[in-house]
Amino acid sequence: MTLIDCPDGADFEFGILIQKKNIFILENGRLPNGSEVSKVLKKYNDSDILGSYGEQAYRTFAAALSPEAAEPDGLKRIPYRSLFITEPAEYAAVVARAALLLDWLHHTKYCSSCGSRLHLSVSETALECPQCRRIWYPVLAPCIIVLISNGEQILLARHVQHTSDIYTCIAGFIEAGESVEEAVAREIREEVGLTVKDIRYRGSQGWPYPNQLMLAFRAEYVSGDITVQKEELSEAAWFTRDALPPIPLPGSAAHRLICGDWY
The missing domain is CATH 3.90.79.10 (Nucleoside Triphosphate Pyrophosphohydrolase)
Structure with a gap:
């Protein structure tokens, strides 16, 4: 399973938009799809978006807003803890994974061995250093x-x-x-x-x-x-x-x- 560096989530079934410990859902209570989240992100400056990725295996496009960013119009904010209570198990698993990966990507940008900027691996869920070739995996x-x-x-x-x-x-x-x-x-x-x-x-x-x-x-x-x-x-x-x-x-x-x- 690999992560994709993509700014557009049009091809993804689930759209995960997170800010701090909250997730944004549609007014009818369902998760938006990737295209709906992409449209929301276009209204923000780059500095308002902490990171994003796509993942075909989980049919997910995920993005995180900075704590200072304004809340998006047309979406409802709930603690993502609520998804463990009220929503299908599939939603909870997708959101838990997205929250972990977004936090990891935001805090893991440079190789601690040589200082080079890391990039997404093309073969697995990991980050790779282009200089020293070290591999960095999500931390559990x-x-x-x-x-x-x-x-x-x-x-x-x-x-x-x-x-x-x-x-x-x-x-x-x-x-x-x-x-x-x-x-x-x-x-x-x-x-x-x-x-x-x-x-x-x-x-x-x-x-x-x-x-x-x-x-x-x-x-x-x-x-x-x-x-x-x-x-x-x-x-x-x-x-x-x-x-x-x-x-x-x-x-x-x-x-x-x-x-x-x-x-």
Whole structure:
């Protein structure tokens, strides 16, 4: 699969137009096609467009507007997180990929070995240095998210960075050299001071904020008292499923774990 450096998306079924963490859709709620996004982009200066590409394999033309650019007329802005909740799975996958690739292309312009300007590979989803021939691939940040069970109870936590009262699962990035199981056990130990067993993989989800791959697990409580890592969490507690606090919206890996979709 290769990316195409093309300013016109007339030949593409999906048109993805992103600004920060939002996507623009038509007033009737559907994604625009590539031609419709191309017409919108013609009204902007080059400095307003952070980047664009086409990809035949995903039938997608994608572009990103700068944070300072005016919102386009005739389109409706929604957080692209909403697509994970309300739209077909195909939309969510296309948008997640586009958001990740646009962010990667915007922040990966020059070869860190020789300083040359990178260009799109003609054979794979990558950037190539014309001088030293190094290949640069999109960067994924693998993360774990885990639901801990203790009999009929599950452990949920409220994160410091969340301004809402949402309670969710323990999560964190996998560190260099770790297995995913080691990352699960470490994050649980660090964030809530518990020991677990029977760590089981349940599913995965691309999460474009901006480039995470969420690997979901369940685990069983063994020992320990809840001791909250204050830098990460404001609270953690045991709940039963018939008396849950506010939890993440449908479409997220956390919601699937908590509600038993990934049992």
